[in-house]
Amino acid sequence: MSIEARLQLQQGNFELDVTLDLPGSGVSALFGRSGSGKTTILRCLAGLERHAGIDLRVNGEIWQSQQHFVPVHQRPLGYVFQEASLFPHLMVAKNLEFGYRRLPPAQRKVALDETISLMGLETLLARYPQQLSGGQRQRVAMARALLTSPRLLLMDEPMAALDQRSKAEILPYLERLHQHLAIPIIYVSHAIHEVCRLADYLVLLEQGKVQAQGPLQQLLTQPDLPLAQDADAASMLLATVLQHTADEMSELQLPDGQRLLISRLQLAEGQNVRTRILARDVAISLVQPQFSSVNNCLRVELEQIEADPHPGHQLLLLRLAGQPLLARLSRRSVSRLQLQPGQQLFAQIKAVALD
């Protein structure tokens, strides 16, 4: 199962020239600056661009080639835009039914009630779109897209038009979508913390070209890529909620059994969780410190020491419980501790620095 695309086209002065090989499940994020070609790629996938240079195959099925073109309305996909385009004269329930009833029952793969509950819309069904907040409107738009039983869901910065509060409100629904549905999602964003929460696979775009593509954890921490070179470089760790403590902390378990303390999360025990760690919030110690305020002291292996854009800093690529972890240290600390690839070390991470 995969999405293979070879997209070459010219739009005014802009040239798109990309080869994509995206997994057929999970969330793939297209990430890049404004004008790097993210929306143009979605338009190609949706069948809104008809050019000779487009070859597209979704899970083995040809959607577009020199000889073949599946038109927009025959592509089984859902499209969620920056601004929800709901029918203003129809209540939420009718907006949802619109997509749902278009398909004959035998072709429906997504249930109406289940989708309403997944997107938390139970209490909004009798409202009109103008009676909803921006975040609520986007949840309806997502549910409506899902109810067409798409085989591919395209999302073009679905949170871009929302304020911080609405973004925080809608993110858990997007996470639920990701966890509960098998439909592959292609998610456009230029907010890396959003990508860290949602994506499994990442495509980095720069002026119409692919700079790199691969699993999210790997691309975030690859020292020669711009994400690791950024002042806010961060790693993402996958863990499970082990327990909550009486003093308002949550204890997470990493795949190798090591534990990570974090400020209390509103998640059930046993639930999978992602945590983002800024490279500058990781300190290194040769031995396990005994008298430190830092709650987390984890066994890691040093894999690589690389240059940093700041001449006084260096980037360390570490391995923690089989996952990559980035640390930014001063050049002075690296030399004082005589750090070398292959060493077994301790990474200290303040619990309050994790989100």
Ligand SMILES: Nc1ncnc2c1ncn2[C@@H]1O[C@H](COP(=O)(O)OP(=O)(O)OP(=O)(O)O)[C@@H](O)[C@H]1O
């Ligand atoms: N119809 C068009 N005619 C000419 N140029 C176009 C057209 N549509 C888009 N472009 C140009 O193509 C380039 C890529 O645009 P695109 O919208 O794909 O970028 P993007 O990465 O999605 O940007 P943003 O994050 O701002 O939405 C831009 O330089 C844009 O000006």
